[in-house]
Structure formats: C-alpha cells, structure tokens
Amino acid sequence: MEQLKPDATAVYVAAGQAAGAIEEAIEAEIPLVVAVAEHIPLHDMLRIHSILRTQAKTRLVGPNAPGMISPIGKCRIGFPPIPFFAAGSIGIVAKSGTLSYETVASTTRAGIGQSLVIGIGGDLLPGTNFVDALNVFEHDEATKGIIIVGEVGGFAEAQAAEWVKQYRKRNKNPKPIMGLVTGVLAVPGRVMGHAGAFAVRAEEKAAEKIRLLEDAGVVMTDHPAKFGTVMKELLKTRRVPNADNKDLDAPDTHSERIDTHGWRDQPQRVGQKQQTHSQTRSLHTYAKRPRLKIGQPVCHERRHISFKGSEALTLLENSGISVTRDLNNTEERLTIVIEVDRASHQLRLQATIDSRNKNDREREGALYFNVSDSPEWMIIGIIRLFEDLQLRSDFEYNFYTTINSLTRLFVEKDASSFKLQIVPDDFQRFRVQSALLSFDDAAYRSAGRHKDIQALRTVKDEIPEEVEAEKDGIVYIKLQGNGNIGSLVNGAGLAMNTVDALTQQGGHCANFLDTGGKATRETVKSSFRVILKDARVKTIFVNIFGGLTLCDMIAEGVLLAYRDLGIKLPVVVRLRGTNEKEGQKMIAESGLPLHAFDDFEEAAAKVIELAGNS
Numbered sequence: 001m002e003q004l005k006p007d008a009t010a011v012y013v014a015a016g017q018a019a020g021a022i023e024e025a026i027e028a029e030i031p032l033v034v035a036v037a038e039h040i041p042l043h044d045m046l047r048i049h050s051i052l053r054t055q056a057k058t059r060l061v062g063p064n065a066p067g068m069i070s071p072i073g074k075c076r077i078g079f080p081p082i083p084f085f086a087a088g089s090i091g092i093v094a095k096s097g098t099l100s101y102e103t104v105a106s107t108t109r110a111g112i113g114q115s116l117v118i119g120i121g122g123d124l125l126p127g128t129n130f131v132d133a134l135n136v137f138e139h140d141e142a143t144k145g146i147i148i149v150g151e152v153g154g155f156a157e158a159q160a161a162e163w164v165k166q167y168r169k170r171n172k173n174p175k176p177i178m179g180l181v182t183g184v185l186a187v188p189g190r191v192m193g194h195a196g197a198f199a200v201r202a203e204e205k206a207a208e209k210i211r212l213l214e215d216a217g218v219v220m221t222d223h224p225a226k227f228g229t230v231m232k233e234l235l236k237t238r239r240v241p242n243a244d245n246k247d248l249d250a251p252d253t254h255s256e257r258i259d260t261h262g263w264r265d266q267p268q269r270v271g272q273k274q275q276t277h278s279q280t281r282s283l284h285t286y287a288k289r290p291r292l293k294i295g296q297p298v299c300h301e302r303r304h305i306s307f308k309g310s311e312a313l314t315l316l317e318n319s320g321i322s323v324t325r326d327l328n329n330t331e332e333r334l335t336i337v338i339e340v341d342r343a344s345h346q347l348r349l350q351a352t353i354d355s356r357n358k359n360d361r362e363r364e365g366a367l368y369f370n371v372s373d374s375p376e377w378m379i380i381g382i383i384r385l386f387e388d389l390q391l392r393s394d395f396e397y398n399f400y401t402t403i404n405s406l407t408r409l410f411v412e413k414d415a416s417s418f419k420l421q422i423v424p425d426d427f428q429r430f431r432v433q434s435a436l437l438s439f440d441d442a443a444y445r446s447a448g449r450h451k452d453i454q455a456l457r458t459v460k461d462e463i464p465e466e467v468e469a470e471k472d473g474i475v476y477i478k479l480q481g482n483g484n485i486g487s488l489v490n491g492a493g494l495a496m497n498t499v500d501a502l503t504q505q506g507g508h509c510a511n512f513l514d515t516g517g518k519a520t521r522e523t524v525k526s527s528f529r530v531i532l533k534d535a536r537v538k539t540i541f542v543n544i545f546g547g548l549t550l551c552d553m554i555a556e557g558v559l560l561a562y563r564d565l566g567i568k569l570p571v572v573v574r575l576r577g578t579n580e581k582e583g584q585k586m587i588a589e590s591g592l593p594l595h596a597f598d599d600f601e602e603a604a605a606k607v608i609e610l611a612g613n614s
Helices: 015-027 042-052 097-109 130-139 156-170 206-216 224-237 309-318 375-389 393-412 464-471 492-504 521-532 551-565 580-588 600-613
Strands: 008-011 032-035 059-061 067-070 075-078 087-094 114-119 145-151 177-182 219-221 304-308 332-341 346-355 363-369 415-424 430-440 475-478 485-489 511-514 539-546 571-577 594-597
Touching: 008 015, 008 075, 015 032, 015 042, 032 075, 042 346, 087 097, 087 130, 097 114, 097 145, 097 177, 097 224, 097 492, 097 539, 097 571, 114 130, 130 145, 130 156, 145 156, 145 206, 145 224, 145 492, 156 177, 156 206, 177 206, 177 224, 177 492, 206 219, 219 224, 304 309, 309 430, 332 393, 346 375, 346 393, 363 375, 375 393, 393 415, 393 430, 464 475, 464 521, 475 521, 485 492, 485 521, 485 600, 492 511, 492 539, 492 600, 511 521, 521 539, 521 551, 539 551, 539 580, 539 600, 551 571, 551 580, 571 580, 571 600, 580 594, 594 600
Parallel strands: 008 032, 032 059, 087 114, 087 145, 145 177, 177 219, 485 511, 485 539, 539 571, 571 594
Antiparallel strands: 067 075, 067 114, 304 430, 332 346, 332 415, 346 363, 415 430, 475 511
16 A cells, blocks of 8 residues: 555445445545445444544545546546546536436536536435535536535535535636435335435425525426536526636526526526525524424334334343333423434434423433444533433433443444433433334344344334335335336436426326346346235336446346236336447337337326326
C-alpha cells in the first residue's frame, strides 16, 4: 500500500466481510472507497461511521451502491453498465442503481450525456449523501445540469432541497436541476427492497420530499425516461457565461416558462398535473429538531425480525431485564424508543414520561450513543437522561441499570429498533410492561450471527407468498386494495417507480416485486408463480432495465414461465438496457400472446387497458 498509494479502491467482498475491508481501507487512508455490497449488517455500518467521524482522509460511497463513473475521464469504480454512458454535461446522483441506469440512458438518447454519475446507494447508513454530490457538481466546470434521483426513507432529499434553495440564492445563473423521488405508494413500515427504503417517525414521506424539492426550484418528473428531453430544453434556456466569465443578460432557467411542451412555471413536475404547494420547512432547517412522536409505529420490515407481546417480554426476561405482565396503569409510565438515527449515523434512545395527571407536563430526554462507546461514557449519558426526565432520586440506580441493560442488549444482539413501555413498582424498580423488539436479519444472513434470534421467527404469522418469494431472493410485497396489475421488476428503485408511475396514469398495482439486481431466468419464473397466486391479478407488467441483468435472459425467463406455469393472463413486457434488442426479438418471435414495448408510457398505457378490459 505504501508503494502503490492508491487514490481509490472498490470493495467487492461479500456483505459479511465488507465492513472489515472498508475499515482496512480507512486505516490505509485511501481517499475514496466505493462499497457495492448489499445487506451489510446494520451494526457493522454503525461501527464504520464511528470510525469515519474520527478522520478526514477517506470518503466512503455506498454501501449497496452500483458505484460511480466519469464518462469524460473514462474512469469507472463499481459496476455501472458502460454501454449506456456517453461523455457529456449532466451530473447525476442516485440512490437506486436501476433508476440511475434509466436516467443515464435517457440523457444519452437526448445527446447531452453525463459528466459524472454517483450511485450513493440505498443503504440505511450511506457514506455519501446528495449534498456531498451536489457540492461536487456545483464546482465542476464540465457539469452544466444536475439530476437527483431519490426515494422514500431518510432525510437526504430534504437536505438536498435546502441545499438547492441556498444554491439558487447565491448564484445568479444556477445550473438547471431536475429530480425524481420514488416510493410515493410505499407501504408504511415496510422496507421496499433497499435497506433504507422505508420511512418512520419524523422522516418525510416521498410525496413530502417531492414538495420540498419543487419548492426549492427543482424540476420534478415521474419517470426517469423523461429526464433527457426535458433537461435538454432546460440547458437551452440557461444563460451561458461569456469569455470574461460574466453572465450574459438572459432570463433565469427557472423563471422562464417553457411553452414548447406545456410544462408549467416552477414548481414544475413533468408529466403531472399542476399543483401549488406552500413552503414546508425541512427537519434539518429547524434550530431545534422537532420531537419525534412516540405513538407512531416503529418500523418492523422484512429485513428485520420483530417480536411483540409475550414473546418480546420472554426474550427480555431471558436477557436479565425485569418485566411485568400486570397491565394495571400506574401514575407515571416511561416510554423508551431505541433506534438508528439516520441523520447522525448513531443510535438514539428517546425517553418520555407520560403522567395520568393532566396537570403534569410531559417530560422527555434523548441519548445518542455509538456501538463502540465505553461504559464510562454511557454512565454519563444515562445520568444526564435521568436529570432531563426529572425522576425521583430514589429511582436513579434502577433507572441506570434498566437503561444500561437495554442498550447493551440492543448492541449485543444487532437490534434495529426497540419500543418499550416501562412502569415503576413499589420497590423503586422499573419493569417492562410491553415491548416491540426488532433485530437486523442481515446480521444472521450475511454474517451468521444470532442464530438464537433467527430461531424465534414464526413464519406462520407472515404472508405465505412473501415468505415463498424470500426463499428465491425476491422481494414481494402484497399491496392492499383492488389492484389488478401484477408487477415484475428488477431493482427496488425501479419497482417502486413502476408502482408510482402506473398509479399516476390511472392503473392499480396488486404488488411490489423486485427480482433483485442479479435476476436469472429461474427467479423470473418464480416471480410469475408468486404473482399468479393473487386472484386479483388480471394482467402482468414485466418492466426491466438491464444493467447487470441481461434482457435476453429475462425474455428466456418469461418464455419459461409461459411454458411451465400455463399462464393465461395477458402479459406486457418492457425491456430496455443490456441486450435489449435480443430480448425484444425473442418476445416478438415467440408466438405467445405477449405485448412487447421499449417505451414505458406506451407499455403502461397497454397494461392499464388490458387490466380494464379483463
């Protein structure tokens, strides 16, 4: 390493060993580390972030990221599919790999190409966020326009919106910025494929993120295929600096109405009806962060194993934590929530005292801590929390032991969230009265840790189709309502966007399904099998953008499903990306009642028509 002195490294090792490889790269002070692995255990990433905060030499991109590529500099780190890229002027930053490929292909077809594309990844705790990328794009002379591709979950899009507002204030001639946020119809409390694709508590939902970005002056669209054409027009209206680096006297990009295609003044959302939105202040613009509502549900999604009721109390009891099954109300009740704080990349414990006496005000406090914090530091933090809650002095020792035991269990067992109701007894002791405990499934699946927790999972209480899909590495979520379109998509971001865009055009999806970025013909067949178990489904939409996934292989999977499963429903297939012509040809020449398209809107219109006629 001393001889090579590398500028960058890519971490391709499996998720269970990825954190160790990242740590080695940080210790070697390599300036740029790109981590592509998905399902790195949550607590492993918390440890990595605690290390990153102690140094200033290394930047981490990812994990769960496709990587980054500079078509201008002809450099790629990661696995973005090279054929879609073309040297140009658009800087792109995206959480989703498949949506970034769609965006790249759109800008390539429009002839404007890309200057730099950064896939920050869909992990719960990414090393690089939108603002980091936007700062690069602002000062990059080769970048003339910027595209942000976000999704449900976290605060990154809200932070980006605030950055855009400040950027437009400090620049007379700002670069045009477009955006897309997917996951508007994400199921509350469920991870939509990506580890970080869920929203809980004070986090903005996808629709709110869209409003924040619009209010900041970002031109929003509902599908990545529209980026190229629209950005090309926006670039035409931007003022171009003259030879002396002074702005020419021309109208500002975002104040000029583009009548050619019927887009409206800001806030603009391409492909959607005009709406007006008032400015909503971002969580990160408050001088004091608003209190998180304890009553809101803690997320317990498929990546995590959750226990409640007697199961949760027994688990706590076996861990040496005092519990009570007496549900009688007491004068005061202590609510404890422990979870990952995405903004600080730390663990956060929030405590609230609820009193039955209406004249008593609610008391609360919060404790931030790291998985590697020393016992001495935890003692100081717990004492401060005790003081904030203004508890009786004779409860101090038992309060410390209870909180210390809970935080230790949280760390030792790779937990993702705890929500507990704790009551005092007549002997100055705290006992847990009710609990909802969630543990990171990746700790077991990726690193083989906590087989005892995994053994407690009871799949009989889960949706059978979702359990079956999970065995084949497929993320399937059955959507509520009268949806009659089955969706089969590769990539979590594209799968969320497919549900959003079909609904925007008047369709109704019965499910979310992500075959995964490494889909095979067998996983395609398995996906069909799961979708067909839903009696509501009247037609199936296969929407694929192949990066690593080959379109001809997907086509083989569709034909295999038709042969082996006896499919009678109409199927619409959209294939774009790697080997798209070969795949489209196979579908067209199959002699089967398949409807093949390469344009999303045409395919969407057809599948909605077929669903309506069934």
